[in-house]
Amino acid sequence: MNAPRLILSAFVAFGLASCGTPQGGGAPGPRPASAQQAERQQSQQILAELQQKNMLIGGDRVNGYVDQITARIDAARPRNASRLRTYIIKDAAANAFTSGAGYVFIHAGLLATMENEAQLAMVLAHEIAHEDLGHVSAGMAQRQNVAIGQALAGIGGALLGVPGELTNLVAGVGGQAYYADFSREQERAADELGMKYLVAAGYDGIAGAKSFQVMRRMYGDNTSFLSTHPGTTDRQRTLEAEARQLGGAKGRVAQDEYLRKTNPVRKMAIKVYEQNNRNAELQQARSNLRAAR
C-alpha cells in the first residue's frame, strides 16, 4: 500500500538533495492566490479523507490543549498568513506534516514522545514555516501526479477500525514520503524561520531545539528519512545558536503541563509500541510517562 507515503514528516523528513524546487529565502512573502487556492484544496481533501476514515482525534481534552499551543505559534506569524490549524491523527509515529493553507497534521506519536511543550511547538513552527516560505506550493507544482487520495486510502487500510486505538505506521518507512522532498536548504530555512516563530511565541528556543535530539534518539541516523539528512546534530546546534542570538533561551518550556495533558494519548501510543516492538519510541514514551508522575 501507499500508506508510508503519507508519513510525511517534513520535520523528520529532512530534505532530499535531489529536490530541485526553488529555494525558499529567509523571509516569508505572500503567495499567488492560485497557489493558496491549490494548497487549500489539497488540505481540505486530506482533512476530509481523514475525517471520513475516523482517523482524527477529536473532542478530546488534548485537542483544546494543542489548540492553545497552535494559537501561540500562529500569533507569531505574519498577519497576512493563513490561519494555523492543527489536527491530530490517530497514529503512533512521531511525525507531523503540513499540506499548506495553514493545515498542520500531527501524528499522535509526536505528542507521546516529545518531552515538553517547547519541543512540540518547535515542530509546529518548523512545519508552518515551510508553508510560509512557499515550500509547500513550490513542491505541489512538482507533484501534480501524486494521488493524495490513494495515499490516504492506504492509511485507512492500515487502520484496524478499533475506536480509540492508534494505527501502527512506522515513521520513516518509505523515507521518500510524500513531503519528504524538501531540499536541505529548505529544511534549513524552515528551521531558521521556525525558531524565530518559536521564540517570538515566548518559548525557550534551546528547549525547543532538543526535539531533534529526541527524534535522533528514537529513529537514529540510519532510518530512511534521517539518513537522507546527515546534518541532524548540526541542525540542532545551529538552532541552539540562533535561539541564543534571539535571546530565546529563557522562555516557556511547560514540561509538567505538557506531560499531564498529553498522557492519555501517550498511554494509547505505548500500547502500540509494546505490541509492535517499537522499542525506541516505547522507551521515550515511558520515560515521559514516568516524568509525568
Ligand SMILES: [Zn+2]
Ligand atoms: Zn522540514
